[in-house]
Amino acid sequence: MKPDLLIKGGRIIDPSQNLDKISDLLITRGKVNKIQDNDTISQSKSLPVVDASGYIVCPGFIDLHCHLREPGFEDKETIVTGTQAAAAGGFTTICCMPNTNPPLDNKASVDYVKCKAENEGEIRVLVIGCITKSRQGKELTEMYELAESGIIGFSDDGEPVANSRILSLAMEYSRSLGLPIIEHCEDKNLADGGFMNEGWVSTRLGLKGIPAVAEEIIIARDIALAELNKAKLHVAHVSTKGSAQLIRNAKEKGISVTAEVTPHHLTLTEERVMRSPSDKNKYLVYDTNAKVNPPLRTKEDIDALIIGLNDGIIDIIATDHAPHTSVDKMCEFGLAAFGISGFETALGSLMGLVHNGQIDLTTMISKLTTEPARIIGTKHGELGTLKVGSQADITVFDPNKEWIVNSQSFFSKGKNTPLDGYEFKGKVMASIFAGNIVYKDESIKIDGNNE
């Protein structure tokens, strides 16, 4: 029995319909039934009601880039804990990367994840398949069969396809599938095993740096190949000013390229590696929780990324949620794993930018809903919208609620966040998937008999 639910009195923002008004939203049998002004929806006694006054009600967030670690690294995350964490972050659709063990480079592996997610997951999990077998960059996967199994794109994330000919062939071969090639853009020779952004902080700390150009050179190459092959290119986790400029130029030329940026690349700089605002310690820190690939960059990069986001050069915000165990992180900086557990802090981080006036609320929401839905397409239903008749995937958040990040209370197994102890303003109050409340803040009360 699909649930009914009334969300009362919230400010409904749905960029897909240019909607921004205070209204009630009625969910019937798991679908959006109607959006009407206050108190015009008649309430039957049994209808559960979420009081959303003072809150934003928007389409459920979509994350085009995350790591659920299953199969193979279940000590870092599982589909169960990953989807719980995503729901707590306001996400109702997430797309998981195929760098599992075994990697998702064939239909059987993709089916395994899909099947597990359907049975155990709280929300919608969509799968990204590998470009090359075992992510080795040598032989193409069976891209047609992967597409038939329902993947939303191809990526060897964690690795670029280093061989330009292989990437070109992948784009050419898969062109008629209409699925994006999602590239982790990093010239591994230039990065040369580096640990953080190359600059004064890496010099200060004596850590090998990853230059910005290591990212930009691959983006430039990939854009050229996308143009040549008339392929759809999606650039994962853009982190530099130069990258934003390359994507801007490509878009102006009409090349089919989209791009994402993570909340951490929009809010933290390389200095976070050596200094923690919450740490009273007078000594430097080598904070492995701020070790991420691509690395945290500079203020100048952040400024360019925010401009790009506002201009539409950067299409979406994705978390690159990359959970790790404490063993992976509580070690020497150079030996620590790359990655940030990002689901549960995404909204809080981004709302900081909204409160500072750097991006507006509707833009933020569209980058988390309408825009990623556009990249995914409609094969999996109409996503990222509150249109009447669509599945009721909804995020309710309080733009002004203040809270303090405590990684130990994360649903994710990955407590690896550089944001522990940060004070945020803006918090997810409820996540609704197909009309079911899959996450709610403890302060939310549901009137009626059905939670």
Next chain:
Amino acid sequence: MKTSEPKSNVISTETFPPLSISSWRHRHILDLDDFTTEEIELVFEIADAMAEILTREVKKVPTLRGKTIVNLFYEPSTRTRSSFELAAKNLSADTISLDASKSSIAKGESLVDSLCTLQALGADVIVMRHSQSGAPYLAAQHTNTSIINAGDGWHAHPSQALLDLYTIRSHLGKLDNLKVVIIGDIMHSRVARSNIWGMSTMKTKLTLCAPATLLPKGLEDFINKYQLPNINIEPKIETALEEADVVMPLRLQMERQQSGLLPTLREYIQLYQLNKHRLSLAKPNALVMHPGPINEGIEISSEVAHGVQSVIEKQVTNGIAIRMSLFYLVTGGKKNEA
């Protein structure tokens, strides 16, 4: 504390030394970036007293009797490790030296677990050498034991920089307004990085001289960021050496050429080796120093390494005095902290 007795005499007693260390605030010695001029001077003052002990027939005082000092070396080292070990023994501390490649660490024990074990065993000071930059900072975060950084990755080697400064001071009588030139692999050098801090604090002018591929990419920004007006970069060795009071070539590791940072060792030798001719471009009695181990015939010619201007062996001896001073300060400082 008694202060009336002359330094050289009091060392023989158990109450040594009566120098004022009550203001000492460093539980750990991780780098020189947070040292003041006065603190570096204090290290030197105590090192002077320690150096006197080293001239005695019986080079031992009971100052650290009952203290346990662990040398935890994750990276091969002969010189630094022996120096710390002798320094501890001269002060009558009990010492253990652990070669991390042969212990439980090789079996996969994490750094933090290893340190907690050493702390539980009663270590008062852990001297740590590690190939990863920042490893001693991780250690300092997770133990109450004093950590002395004996070299971490490319990052810092504070006791080496202190002994370099101490050696310069003892030969030239001062540190301010001298010109020191460090030549070679600055990028991978923890010695150079710690000397940047130490020399900036002591107002010594430091010129860093290397081919661009051996300079850290963010070096200029770093110098600007921290406003270090005494630190200069000069890629041309002949220019760098003009008016130099001290010349310090760094060890050039063979793998630098293999990884493509240099075309050939031959060209490096031609461009950067400190030889007799180049040394003549510095001041007439300029000191020649080297943090060791030396690749004779690569970064320095044999005749210069063993020439009259070389104080390389003196650095080694001074290293023991400096490390005795550091042991003394961190163990004494700890008492004051409680």
